[in-house]
Amino acid sequence: xxxxxxxxxRSLIALLAAILPLFSFVFLPASKKGGGANIALSTISLxxxxxxxxxxxxxxxxxxxxxxxxxxxxxxxxxAGILLNNLxxxxxxxxSGISVLVHIYSREYMKNDPNIHRYWAYLGLFCFSxxxxxxxxxxxxxxxxxxxxxFSSYLLIGFWFSKHAASxxxxxxxxxxxxxxxxxxxxxxxxxxxxxxLDLLELFGEGGKISTAIIRDGLWLSGSQQMPMQWLxxxxxxxxxxxxxxxxxxxxxxxxxxxxEGPTSVSSLIHAATMVAAGVFLIAxxxxxxxxxxxxxxxxxxxxxxxxxxxxxxTQNDIKRILAYSTISQLGFMVMALGIxxxxxxxxxxxxxxxxxxxxxxxxxxxxxxLHHYSVKNSHEFDYQDIRLMGxxxxxxxxxxxxxxxxxxxxxxLPLTSGFLSKDSIxxxxxxxxxxxxxxxxxxxxxxxxxxxxxxxxxFRLLFKVFFAESREIKEDKLVQINDSPxxxxxxxxxxxxxxxxxxxxxxxxxxxxxxxxxxxxLSKIREISSYHWLLPLILNSGSFAMIFFxxxxxxxxxxxxxxxxxxxxxxxxxxxxxxxxxxxxxxxxLEKLSLFTFQFDRTVIDGLVNRMATLTKGISLxxxxxxxxxIDGLVNxxxxxxxxxxxxxxxxxxxxxxxxLMTMLLVxxxxxxxxxxx
Amino acid sequence: xxxxxxxxxxxxGLFCIGLYAVLTKRNAIQxxxxxxxxxxxxxxxFVAFGRYDKISGGGQMFALFAIxxxxxxxxxxxxxxLNVYKYFKSIxxxxxxxxxx
Numbered sequence: 001x002x003x004x005x006x007x008x009x010r011s012l013i014a015l016l017a018a019i020l021p022l023f024s025f026v027f028l029p030a031s032k033k034g035g036g037a038n039i040a041l042s043t044i045s046l047x048x049x050x051x052x053x054x055x056x057x058x059x060x061x062x063x064x065x066x067x068x069x070x071x072x073x074x075x076x077x078x079x080a081g082i083l084l085n086n087l088x089x090x091x092x093x094x095x096s097g098i099s100v101l102v103h104i105y106s107r108e109y110m111k112n113d114p115n116i117h118r119y120w121a122y123l124g125l126f127c128f129s130x131x132x133x134x135x136x137x138x139x140x141x142x143x144x145x146x147x148x149x150x151f152s153s154y155l156l157i158g159f160w161f162s163k164h165a166a167s168x169x170x171x172x173x174x175x176x177x178x179x180x181x182x183x184x185x186x187x188x189x190x191x192x193x194x195x196x197x198l199d200l201l202e203l204f205g206e207g208g209k210i211s212t213a214i215i216r217d218g219l220w221l222s223g224s225q226q227m228p229m230q231w232l233x234x235x236x237x238x239x240x241x242x243x244x245x246x247x248x249x250x251x252x253x254x255x256x257x258x259x260x261e262g263p264t265s266v267s268s269l270i271h272a273a274t275m276v277a278a279g280v281f282l283i284a285x286x287x288x289x290x291x292x293x294x295x296x297x298x299x300x301x302x303x304x305x306x307x308x309x310x311x312x313x314x315t316q317n318d319i320k321r322i323l324a325y326s327t328i329s330q331l332g333f334m335v336m337a338l339g340i341x342x343x344x345x346x347x348x349x350x351x352x353x354x355x356x357x358x359x360x361x362x363x364x365x366x367x368x369x370x371l372h373h374y375s376v377k378n379s380h381e382f383d384y385q386d387i388r389l390m391g392x393x394x395x396x397x398x399x400x401x402x403x404x405x406x407x408x409x410x411x412x413x414l415p416l417t418s419g420f421l422s423k424d425s426i427x428x429x430x431x432x433x434x435x436x437x438x439x440x441x442x443x444x445x446x447x448x449x450x451x452x453x454x455x456x457x458x459x460f461r462l463l464f465k466v467f468f469a470e471s472r473e474i475k476e477d478k479l480v481q482i483n484d485s486p487x488x489x490x491x492x493x494x495x496x497x498x499x500x501x502x503x504x505x506x507x508x509x510x511x512x513x514x515x516x517x518x519x520x521x522x523l524s525k526i527r528e529i530s531s532y533h534w535l536l537p538l539i540l541n542s543g544s545f546a547m548i549f550f551x552x553x554x555x556x557x558x559x560x561x562x563x564x565x566x567x568x569x570x571x572x573x574x575x576x577x578x579x580x581x582x583x584x585x586x587x588x589x590x591l592e593k594l595s596l597f598t599f600q601f602d603r604t605v606i607d608g609l610v611n612r613m614a615t616l617t618k619g620i621s622l623x624x625x626x627x628x629x630x631x632i633d634g635l636v637n638x639x640x641x642x643x644x645x646x647x648x649x650x651x652x653x654x655x656x657x658x659x660x661x662l663m664t665m666l667l668v669x670x671x672x673x674x675x676x677x678x679x
Numbered sequence: 680x681x682x683x684x685x686x687x688x689x690x691x692g693l694f695c696i697g698l699y700a701v702l703t704k705r706n707a708i709q710x711x712x713x714x715x716x717x718x719x720x721x722x723x724x725f726v727a728f729g730r731y732d733k734i735s736g737g738g739q740m741f742a743l744f745a746i747x748x749x750x751x752x753x754x755x756x757x758x759x760x761l762n763v764y765k766y767f768k769s770i771x772x773x774x775x776x777x778x779x780x
Binding site: 655657659662 | 698701702703710772773775776777778779
């Protein structure tokens with residue numbers, strides 16, 4: 001732990017890389033309406049170049065950690081600093097790289113939007129917060145950026161806020177993320193109470209405070225500090241809750257499909273490639289804090305989320321919604337992988353997923369963009385995100401088609417793609433892990449295999465419906481009007497397609513163990529079972545090919561179709577397992593009932609009490625008034641009157657007649673005499 | 680020899696007559712006369728008690744003094760009555776009531 005040295009430049013470069021995109025947020029509101037693309041693009045490109053430089057400097061070299069004194073609470077010093085290790089630089093390159101591509105893409109995609117300057121500003125804020133989140137070295141800083149990321153996501157989902165659905169979706173995303181933030185914050189508080197520091201290296205590094213803390217006699221001991229051991233589990237769950245909300249895992253996944261109301265480029269960058277990966281990133285960063293119980297829960301939540309989202313994606317008709325559920329499903333894979341201890345596999349999949357999911361979204365965006373243009377030009381109103389209305393676009397949009405094909409292959413994990421390397425390595429690890437466990441855990445890897453097959457079906461269903469068969473909504477003769485997107489957008493698809501191939505990540509197309517990325521992280525300690533390494537990819541891929549064949553028969557050739565049978569399972573999947581309805585019933589309705597009750601309580605009891613009090617006070621004051629008027633005033637008046645009477649009475653003696661005075665004197669004298677005589 | 684109590688009774692009677700006159704008469708002169716009655720009742724008492732002081736005759740001496748003083752008093756009183764008359768155009772003592780507030 002050294003003090004930040006200005007001549008030491010790598011941390012400064014990281015800082016610069018993170019802060020550069022913020023310039024476009026700070027200065028763009030001042031720039032003219034509709035402008036700002038150049039500033040945004042140049043700052044993010046510079047940031048990407050800096051990240052790339054750092055990547056080559058730090059990757060597999062000694063990590064860097066520099067910090068500055070930030071503030072002091074009591075006797076505890078707080079430091080703010082930058083932690084650069086393999087995970088950091090990988091995420092930096094990933095975030096800034098995909099951001100650059102999405103920025104280039106957005107220039108065309110958002111071209112005619114009158115509020116484009118706002119778009120660039122929000123995007124700048126997002127890139128800044130995401131990069132800040134990645135490079136921060138303390139939980140407190142990560143929390144700050146975590147919130148900022150959530151906020152910029154809120155702004156971007158609600159970018160078209162005049163659309164009711166968009167503003168609702170933005171609010172939903174923000175509120176659900178707040179639940180996770182609450183968990184994260186609770187975790188930070190527990191960690192701080194136990195260790196009096198929030199520094200990542202000090203806590204989670206090798207020989208850090210978490211690893212040296214021991215559990216003895218039901219107590220969690222660290223130095224002189226002690227806590228009941230349950231708090232370790234609670235802290236793990238609290239952090240995991242934060243990750244669950246950010247990475248859209250069950251049961252907090254419902255915000256992500258709705259977040260598709262934002263621009264497609266935003267969905268691509270934030271809700272597929274980078275921000276949703278922040279939850280996985282957080283788990284990876286603070287991995288040592290999770291105890292076996294939390295890890296088991298993590299495994300099941302990840303696996304369940306992956307399976308559930310895949311089944312929902314089977315029946316959705318909105319092209320972006322399918323991709324959103326696919327994202328949730330893949331994030332489930334990553335979380336599950338972290339749960340079983342396949343740390344490097346999970347990060348590997350995060351990286352490959354970022355590229356192919358970004359490509360899927362951008363290709364879908366390209367389709368939406370062109371169909372929207374067609375719809376505007378021909379004043380032909382239709383829902384240009386509904387895959388039931390598309391079809392036959394293969395010949396018209398080759399770039400989008402081939403991009404989508406490659407990305408889908410990567411998503412399914414077909415050989416020669418990046419997804420093959422990362423996804424199969426996760427599944428192999430899952431089988432190896434399950435072999436060390438027993439009972440219910442043995443079905444888990446098979447659940448994942450099933451999910452993987454479902455993935456093949458739903459993504460090729462999308463592909464076939466959009467690009468094959470014949471056009472449904474647009475007449476064949478008008479289909480010629482649709483062309484591939486502007487060349488800038490197509491180039492972005494091309495670049496991303498390259499990153500979907502195996503060659504970027506490993507020179508050996510069938511073994512993830514040769515991947516530079518995979519070897520960049522600590523390897524898991526699960527015993528390897530070699531038979532899985534060749535058997536499993538075989539099973540997986542034959543299943544996937546069978547699924548692709550099924551969907552080809554159904555959606556292209558129209559065979560075996562009785563899609564009209566709207567049976568129970570279909571409805572269950574179509575309505576997204578009724579999660580929205582259940583939440584609506586459980587939380588919103590009950591909350592409404594509760595607030596109605598409290599409203600009534602307020603009305604009748606509180607208001608009633610106040611009103612009663614008012615009436616009572618009025619009554620009391622009336623009595624007091626009466627008392628004042630009659631008793632107090634009466635007494636005073638009576639005294640006044642009395643003295644008046646007495647005065648008037650005695651005045652009568654003052655007649656001014658001497659004879660009368662004399663008479664009085666005589667009477668007084670006489671009475672004295674009489675009295676003295678009598679007594 | 681006439682007993683002392685007879686003198687006392689006559690003098691008391693005189694005093695009462697005088698007092699009555701002073702309290703009731705509507706004429707200042709008559710009131711003055713009442714005062715003279717009362718002085719003379721006192722003088723009578725002096726003289727009657729003087730019997731017990733034959734050697735120095737103190738009672739008689741006091742009586743003489745009292746007569747002289749009464750005469751002087753009458754002179755003053757008459758002068759006052761004259762002034763009162765000049766001021767109020769009346770010597771009715773009930774009319775001269777400016778002493779009241």
